[in-house]
Amino acid sequence: MSRRKQKKLKLLVPKRACSSCPYRRDVPSGVWAADHYHVLKELDCRRTIKLPYPTKDGIVMLDTPNPSPGTFHCHQSNATGKPTVCRGWLSVERNSIGARLLQMDEMPTEDESDFYYSTGTEACEAGLKGIESPSPEARALVEKLIARGAGKWEDDDE
Numbered sequence: 001m002s003r004r005k006q007k008k009l010k011l012l013v014p015k016r017a018c019s020s021c022p023y024r025r026d027v028p029s030g031v032w033a034a035d036h037y038h039v040l041k042e043l044d045c046r047r048t049i050k051l052p053y054p055t056k057d058g059i060v061m062l063d064t065p066n067p068s069p070g071t072f073h074c075h076q077s078n079a080t081g082k083p084t085v086c087r088g089w090l091s092v093e094r095n096s097i098g099a100r101l102l103q104m105d106e107m108p109t110e111d112e113s114d115f116y117y118s119t120g121t122e123a124c125e126a127g128l129k130g131i132e133s134p135s136p137e138a139r140a141l142v143e144k145l146i147a148r149g150a151g152k153w154e155d156d157d158e
Helices: 034-042 087-092 097-103 120-128 136-148
Strands: 048-055 058-065
Touching: 034 120, 087 097, 087 120
Parallel strands: none
Antiparallel strands: 048 058
């Protein structure tokens, strides 16, 4: 019986975050759909979640560090067709389980604390501010993303 070798998925890692990265402080809010921003909060390794913990008196809910092992891919992956790790996510969430697993493959990280929001939750909240009424800068960036094939207006037909 022959064994098929599994091909290891090679993720690209850009040296810098793309110009539309939701983790970057200089990207206008409202560029991405609200659900994209909420994912940042879900992957925030500094956020705690309530998990059940058994005690002799029953089950209590305790604040527990976010156990998410997820990996956040760059929105530009849609345009390039190449699986790419989000550089902003990797830099901001470098202590998350997902980022640590990627770093086991010697994936380089960067530390530019003033360049990025300090947490995924902070990036989520900043991005959501412009959802209802995107600024001209956000609209221009969305148009650029649409032209590259990396996004679409929410009301576009599927």
